[in-house]
Every structure is written in C-alpha cells, then in structure tokens.
Amino acid sequence: MSGGGRGRWAGLAARPLVVALLLGGLWLWLRGQELDSIERRTINADYLLRATREHLWLTVVATLAVAALALPLGVLLTRPALRRVAPGVLTVLGVGQAVPAYGVMVLLTLRFGVGFRVAAVALVAYSLLPVLRNVVTGIGQVDPALVEAGRGMGMSRAAVLWRIELPLAVPVVLTGLRTAMVIGAGVATLATFVGAGGLGDIIINGIKLGRTPVLVTGSVLCACVALALDWAGAVAERALSPRGVS
Amino acid sequence: MPDRTDAGRPMLRLRELTKRYRGQDRPAVDRLSLDVAAGELMVFVGPSGCGKTTTLKMINRLVEPTSGSIELDGEDVTHVDPNRLRRRIGYVIQQTGLLPHLTVGANVALVPRLLGWPSARVRARVDEMLELVGLDPAEHRDRYPRELSGGQQQRVGVARALAGDPPVLLMDEPFGATDPLTRERLQNELLRVQAEVRKTIVLVTHDIDEAIKLGDRIAVFGERSRLAQVGTPDEVLGRPADPYVKRFVGAGASLKRLHLVRLDAVPARPFPTARVTDDPALVRDLVVRSRSGSVLLLDAAERPVAWVAADDLTPLPADLAGVGLPATATLTAEATLHDALDVMLGTDGAGVILVDGDGRFRGVVGLDEVMAHVARLHAESRRHDVAAAAALGSAEGAA
Incomplete structure (x- = not known):
C-alpha cells in the first residue's frame, strides 16, 4: 500500500521531535552535574541502554501477546452464534481489569516466582480487556449492509471476515492497541518489583538512594519510551488503516 | 405491448416457497409460487412487511426457505452451495453496499475475481461495466466510493452486480435512498441498460409508480406475501384483481396509465x-x-x-x-x-x-x-369486465 498524500502523514513529526528534545535536554543537564560513584553506576550508557531495551521488549511482547489473544477472541465474540454472549464475556473480563496490575504481579509471583514472564503475563491481563473491547466494537461497527452485500455476491463467511470486517475494523482495533501499549509502557515500570528489570529499576534506585539525577534519568527515559511507542503506533495506524475510509 | 421476453421459458421458478421464523406463529412468506421469464423485469411491489424482500432474499438464499423450491434456468438450486449460487445472481441493495476501502474498480471486480477470471479479462470487464452504466472508466475506476455522488454509487452498484455476467439480477429497493431527480434518472438508466443486457431482473419496491414505470410485469404483494395480482402494468392499472389492488394502485390510476402509452x-x-x-x-x-x-x-x-x-x-x-x-x-x-x-x-x-x-x-x-385514446382504454376495460363476468356466470351455471 503506497502512502496517500501528505495529509496522511502530517502531524507525525511532532513526537520524535519531543523525544529528541527531552533526550538532548537530559544529556545537557547530566553533563552539568557532578555525578558521584553511586550515580555513575546507574547513569552510564550500558546500563541505561539495557534497562531501556528490557522495558521496550517487555512492553512490545505484552502488546503483541494481547493482540494475538484479543483478535481471535474478538472475532469469535462477533460471530452470529456468540454475538449474544459478548456483553457477558466483556463484563466478566472487566472484573480482571479492576484488579491493579501490581496486585496481579504479586499474586502471580507467589505462584510462579519472579521474572520476565510474570511481568508480561500481568501486563497482558491488564490490557487485554480494553483491546478486546475495541476489537468487538471495531467489527461491530461495520455496516451490516456491507456484510450482506458481500454474502449476496457469493463471498464465504471467511472471505467476508478477512476482506470486509477486519480491514474496516483496523482503525478502531489499532487505536485500542496503541492506547494499551502506551499505558503498558507506564505500567511496565512495576516490573522491577518482580525482578523483570526495565526502567523501573532506575527509578526505584533513584528513590531508594535519594539520588535525584538517577530518578530524573529513569523518569525521562520512561516518558521517551512511551512517546516513541505512541509514535510507532500512530505510524502503524496510518499505514495499515484502509484507504477510502475517512 | 412489445414482447420483451423469450416467451415460455421461465428463468426463475418459485414453487410453494415458505418462510417461517422461529417464535412467530404465522409464516412471513406462505406458499408463494411464481415464474419469471428469461429477460423479464419483474417488480415485487407492496406495503412494508408484506414479505416481498424476504421472498427476494430467498431467491439467492440469503434467507433460507423453510420449504418449497427454487429453480434457476431449469436447475433446482434449493440445496446447492449458496456461495456458488450467489455468484450467478447479481445483487443490488438500497445502501449500495459498496466496500468503502476498495476502489470503484476493485468493487466491480469482486465477483469476476470470485469466479476466478484471469486478471486481464477482469480489467476489461470492469471498464466495460463502468461504461455500460455511464461512468468514464479512466475517471472513476481508481476512485473510492465516498468520492462519488449517491447516484454514481448506485450506478457502480449496478455495474458490480452485472460484472460476473449473471443471468439473474436481484434489486432490493435500489433507488429508495435517492432524491426524486436522481431516482428518475437512475430508473431511465436501468431501462436503457436492461434494453442492452436483457437480464432476468427481480426488483423490489414499495412505490407503485416505480413498479409501473420499470416492470414488464408487476407482482402486487398483499399480507404475508399473498400474491394479490401478477400482470403487466396496464393490466394492474386497468383491471385491478380485487379491492386491495385497487386501493394500493391508488387514485389517479387513469392518469398513471398514460405513462404506459407511447406517443406513437x-x-x-x-x-x-x-x-x-x-x-x-x-x-x-x-x-x-x-x-x-x-x-x-x-x-x-x-x-x-x-x-x-x-x-x-x-x-x-x-x-x-x-x-x-x-x-x-x-x-x-x-x-x-x-x-x-x-x-x-x-x-x-x-x-x-x-x-x-x-x-x-x-x-x-x-x-x-x-x-380519444383514453376513451378507447375505458371501452377495452369494460369489454374485459363484461367478458370476465360472463365467464364467471357460465362457470357458476355449470357448477
């Protein structure tokens, strides 16, 4: 799919610019600080890159897992046979979302120990419902006349799903995924409490040690990760949304 | 009336077609039997809820009949694979049903692609169909439906329905959502296209004037798909079968009949x-x-x-x-x-x-x-009435 006109991509340059400014400002500010040995143990390229990479990886893996779960589930819940139970299923899953992510992590830790997997599962549990809800809404808002036209032309149910329902649901589904990913990037700081690393390590270090530069560095990097993911999501939305639809 | 049909051979044959919905004690369509000749434009007309749309959708089995049978060109299609069946039956709906994320050309190409035509043939067919409905292919092929006016969209809908060269075309209130001017233009266009392609068309409308204008024959639906009358527009206007049809045809039937007489x-x-x-x-x-x-x-x-x-x-x-x-x-x-x-x-x-x-x-x-012509029409109707009454009288006498 080729890009369509300038308007389609306008407004996407702002976020990378903000990220660059934040990182540049942080770098200038840190250069003016006298860092002691404790601070230097955290604030060095190796450590920061590793923590950022862990953080990104955790968020992205959780988001992909959410997509892999929510899409088929959402498709199932919008099939004629299951359409009536969809509201009930969403309510039950809503209970899961009411439990704080931190609580889920701790509970999982009691059973499965600490580590990346527990953090990822907690993140998935946290963002599955909103994404699933968007999938159900996205497919549900497809004009029934289009589905009927497709069936009337002799498209199979699968063809109607793949060529009509899913493409037209893409904008709503991707918006849900993107929101979940950005919130996930924030929630992922909690992964530090289950030994899964990430930028939460740096922030907690800063708090525990009373070192403001460490705390600020961790926070700014976390904000930058969220902004970068939001940008990537927006780019994906633009690229994958069907053309010809508003 | 010029004979516009291959007389005798029905393209569609509906027999005792019935649809019952669960939880309703009365059937929505009750033992409906009707033949539509090849090349004929048959209009189903009736008030809303009379089962005309349900009947139409049973022809391409978007609604599965509870009982009865459907024959398409001599073949019983009541139980064949509905997807294959529908590729042989064009379908036009009121909301156009154009897929908004596909270009006009891709929309028209849908059925030929489903039928597995080679892409060169599909491309040629798309242009041919757009030209048929009066849209310049070069200008419209690569645009998206929402960039077109309502009337143009409906034309693309017709082009799409004809693209797979189906013998039968079903049209469900095709012009219902357009303004009166556009509607009249589209109606004229349909007649022009039909004169060219001679498909067997079943068109549903609730507008008796549209039915009179478009139909070779009209099927007037009463309650629960009772066929109150099936006949040419002139028969329905000039000799309504019962008070229901008379009421439905409405006032001004004499004036409407003038629509059916050409100046020559x-x-x-x-x-x-x-x-x-x-x-x-x-x-x-x-x-x-x-x-x-x-x-x-x-x-x-x-x-x-x-x-x-x-x-x-x-x-x-x-x-x-x-x-x-x-x-x-x-x-x-x-x-x-x-x-x-x-x-x-x-x-x-x-x-x-x-x-x-x-x-x-x-x-x-x-x-x-x-x-003078109106007087002739009246005289003709009276003669028919007298003949019918005489036939009825002799039948009663025999019984």
Whole structure:
C-alpha cells in the first residue's frame, strides 16, 4: 500500500521531535552535574541502554501477546452464534481489569516466582480487556449492509471476515492497541518489583538512594519510551488503516 | 405491448416457497409460487412487511426457505452451495453496499475475481461495466466510493452486480435512498441498460409508480406475501384483481396509465405548415383557410420554428423570421401520453409537436387525440369486465 498524500502523514513529526528534545535536554543537564560513584553506576550508557531495551521488549511482547489473544477472541465474540454472549464475556473480563496490575504481579509471583514472564503475563491481563473491547466494537461497527452485500455476491463467511470486517475494523482495533501499549509502557515500570528489570529499576534506585539525577534519568527515559511507542503506533495506524475510509 | 421476453421459458421458478421464523406463529412468506421469464423485469411491489424482500432474499438464499423450491434456468438450486449460487445472481441493495476501502474498480471486480477470471479479462470487464452504466472508466475506476455522488454509487452498484455476467439480477429497493431527480434518472438508466443486457431482473419496491414505470410485469404483494395480482402494468392499472389492488394502485390510476402509452400509439394530426422562407402573404392565406386559425413554420431542415396566427401577420411583415409564438413543445415518439399531457398543459399552441430523432416535424398531438385514446382504454376495460363476468356466470351455471 503506497502512502496517500501528505495529509496522511502530517502531524507525525511532532513526537520524535519531543523525544529528541527531552533526550538532548537530559544529556545537557547530566553533563552539568557532578555525578558521584553511586550515580555513575546507574547513569552510564550500558546500563541505561539495557534497562531501556528490557522495558521496550517487555512492553512490545505484552502488546503483541494481547493482540494475538484479543483478535481471535474478538472475532469469535462477533460471530452470529456468540454475538449474544459478548456483553457477558466483556463484563466478566472487566472484573480482571479492576484488579491493579501490581496486585496481579504479586499474586502471580507467589505462584510462579519472579521474572520476565510474570511481568508480561500481568501486563497482558491488564490490557487485554480494553483491546478486546475495541476489537468487538471495531467489527461491530461495520455496516451490516456491507456484510450482506458481500454474502449476496457469493463471498464465504471467511472471505467476508478477512476482506470486509477486519480491514474496516483496523482503525478502531489499532487505536485500542496503541492506547494499551502506551499505558503498558507506564505500567511496565512495576516490573522491577518482580525482578523483570526495565526502567523501573532506575527509578526505584533513584528513590531508594535519594539520588535525584538517577530518578530524573529513569523518569525521562520512561516518558521517551512511551512517546516513541505512541509514535510507532500512530505510524502503524496510518499505514495499515484502509484507504477510502475517512 | 412489445414482447420483451423469450416467451415460455421461465428463468426463475418459485414453487410453494415458505418462510417461517422461529417464535412467530404465522409464516412471513406462505406458499408463494411464481415464474419469471428469461429477460423479464419483474417488480415485487407492496406495503412494508408484506414479505416481498424476504421472498427476494430467498431467491439467492440469503434467507433460507423453510420449504418449497427454487429453480434457476431449469436447475433446482434449493440445496446447492449458496456461495456458488450467489455468484450467478447479481445483487443490488438500497445502501449500495459498496466496500468503502476498495476502489470503484476493485468493487466491480469482486465477483469476476470470485469466479476466478484471469486478471486481464477482469480489467476489461470492469471498464466495460463502468461504461455500460455511464461512468468514464479512466475517471472513476481508481476512485473510492465516498468520492462519488449517491447516484454514481448506485450506478457502480449496478455495474458490480452485472460484472460476473449473471443471468439473474436481484434489486432490493435500489433507488429508495435517492432524491426524486436522481431516482428518475437512475430508473431511465436501468431501462436503457436492461434494453442492452436483457437480464432476468427481480426488483423490489414499495412505490407503485416505480413498479409501473420499470416492470414488464408487476407482482402486487398483499399480507404475508399473498400474491394479490401478477400482470403487466396496464393490466394492474386497468383491471385491478380485487379491492386491495385497487386501493394500493391508488387514485389517479387513469392518469398513471398514460405513462404506459407511447406517443406513437395515437395518430398524430397533420397540420398546415409553411417554410420560414415562404412569402408572408401566401402564409396569411393559409392561416385564414386553416381550421385552427394557425400555421406551423418550419426551417429548411423541417424543424418546427413558430406557430403563426392571423394577428401575427397584420400588418404583413416583410419576411417571417422571428414572427409568431416559438414552437418549443416538441416530443419524440418515445415520449408517453403522460409527458404529452404535461407539456400541453404547460404551453400555448395547438398541441404537442411530434418530431423524429433529427427534430423533423411529423405531426401534432392535441388534447382531442389524448382523450380519444383514453376513451378507447375505458371501452377495452369494460369489454374485459363484461367478458370476465360472463365467464364467471357460465362457470357458476355449470357448477
């Protein structure tokens, strides 16, 4: 799919610019600080890159897992046979979302120990419902006349799903995924409490040690990760949304 | 009525078609039987909830019949794979159903692709279909549906339904969502396209005027798909089968029948004519001797120019250019008596001027000619009624 006109991509340059400014400002500010040995143990390229990479990886893996779960589930819940139970299923899953992510992590830790997997599962549990809800809404808002036209032309149910329902649901589904990913990037700081690393390590270090530069560095990097993911999501939305639809 | 069908061979044959929905004690469609001949445009008309749309959707099995059978071109298709069946039946719906994320060309190409046509053939077919419905392929092929007007979208809908070259076309209130002007244009377009492709068409509408205008035959639906009458528009208007049909056809049935008569069905009256280049004095003599007190001026190509009366020629002008009442009320033989009446009531002059395709004068049709034809129609209906009553009487006598 080729890009369509300038308007389609306008407004996407702002976020990378903000990220660059934040990182540049942080770098200038840190250069003016006298860092002691404790601070230097955290604030060095190796450590920061590793923590950022862990953080990104955790968020992205959780988001992909959410997509892999929510899409088929959402498709199932919008099939004629299951359409009536969809509201009930969403309510039950809503209970899961009411439990704080931190609580889920701790509970999982009691059973499965600490580590990346527990953090990822907690993140998935946290963002599955909103994404699933968007999938159900996205497919549900497809004009029934289009589905009927497709069936009337002799498209199979699968063809109607793949060529009509899913493409037209893409904008709503991707918006849900993107929101979940950005919130996930924030929630992922909690992964530090289950030994899964990430930028939460740096922030907690800063708090525990009373070192403001460490705390600020961790926070700014976390904000930058969220902004970068939001940008990537927006780019994906633009690229994958069907053309010809508003 | 010219015979527009391959007489005798039904393309569609519905037998005892019934649809019951769970939880409803009365069937939505109850043992409906109907034949639609090949090349015929059959209109289902009736009030909402009469089961006409349900019946239509049973033909392509979007609604599965509870019992009964459907034959398509002699083949029982009641139990064949519905997806394959639907690729042989074009389908047009009110909301157009164009896929908004596909270009116009891709929309039209949907069924040919489903049928597995090679892509060169699909491309050629898309352009052919767009041209058929009056859209320039180069201009419209790569646009998206929402960039088109409602009328254009509906045209694309028709092009898409015809793309797979199906023998049968189903149209569910195809023009219901368009404004009156667009609707009339689309109706004319459909008649033009149908004259070219001669498909077997079943069209659903709740608008009796649309049914009269489009249908070769009309099926008037009553409660629960009871077929109150099936017949040509003229039969339905002139001899409604029962009080229900009479009520449904509504007031003004006589006026509506004029829609069905083309101008060439009534004899045009010869009329005194003269050339614009003729001597004004000779023309004045002609006017004085004429029965209507006027003469029609024609140009060198025999096209009507003006009505001239005695007043226009006193004092006698040097030549006839610009003299008299402009003769603008011209119609061709394809126009209907209804059009003629409309024009007559809206203009001065001795009547409607009948011209041929090149605009050449052929005759004049006045109010008298129209009234004479209406009287003939009435007499015909009465004869039928008398004959029907006689037949009924003898049947009762025999019983």
